[in-house]
Amino acid sequence: MGQDKVSAVARPPKDNSPITEHLAYLLAQANREINRQLEMRLSKEGVPVEQWRILKVLSDGNGHSMGELADAVLLNHPTLTKMVDRMVSDALVYRVQDPKDRRKVLMFVSDRGKALSKRLNSLAVSQEEHIVESYGDKSTNELKRLLESLIDSSN
Amino acid sequence: MGQDKVSAVARPPKDNSPITEHLAYLLAQANREINRQLEMRLSKEGVPVEQWRILKVLSDGNGHSMGELADAVLLNHPTLTKMVDRMVSDALVYRVQDPKDRRKVLMFVSDRGKALSKRLNSLAVSQEEHIVESYGDKSTNELKRLLESLIDSSN
DNA sequence: TTGAAAATATTGAATATTCAACAATTGAAG
């Protein structure tokens, strides 16, 4: 009698499903938790997660415009501008006007920024290793694959 | 020669891997995008995502303490207090002091809040249906399963 | 029973984010 309960999670949620069955909620919850953990690790260097992202993106050595960078690090423009101001004060990055298009500003990482980036990367990698330990290799890779594909399908 | 490239994503990221290979980044990116979409739908009712969550949790009809609610809706306490203040002004929810433990405040949803909650649920469900359409039934359910299990393994 | 510690919620100040307006430059149509 009744249908099989093949999995705890099935079909799009109904009006009265608990919020924990909504994809949007599960993503927010997982993101919050993982981000909190990463934040704790990075606090050893006194740096917020967003600055790790910025330094990592700039660490390819190329100049990146503010717009490009904002997309890459998941911040909107004014927020990025203000965070970059702070990082310039801390001598982690610097601005150069783009000679090809003088509306643009190209961001570069300084030597000091590169050194910090290395230390932050270690912390971030170690966090992910810790996740893989408790969550498993397969699950981690499968989850990453599905997230990438969700993002692709949303564009 | 070299190892098989079974998947684009393999193993924990190295120091120099692009940021897009980090689980923490993929989660943030996916969450941002899905949240943005949901936000757009809910803007029809002029309500932020967090208020949908609050109304949905309270819609079980039971009283929920602020602490309980803060956990459930992924907000920290002061932020929730202030958002609830607004919702009380809008007559969507109301506070009752818990008679069993007078430190606590129990939150309840009003009739007006219930009505709004219904409309918001429709919008949220329709969003998820839209995701399922482009992303697929199987992927969606598999992703939900993996997210739940990641959250479990992080406690 | 009393007093100290813990739990719960709120407040106000400090900080951060967002929105809308602006300035500068480029692109493109007439």
Added chain:
DNA sequence: CTTCAATTGTTGAATATTCAATATTTTCAA
């Protein structure tokens, strides 16, 4: 070429979030 629209980045004001301190109530040990 000139002008107008689009692009890019920044700024300041409005809004929201967070941190630390506070008030209240409960718990628990002495």
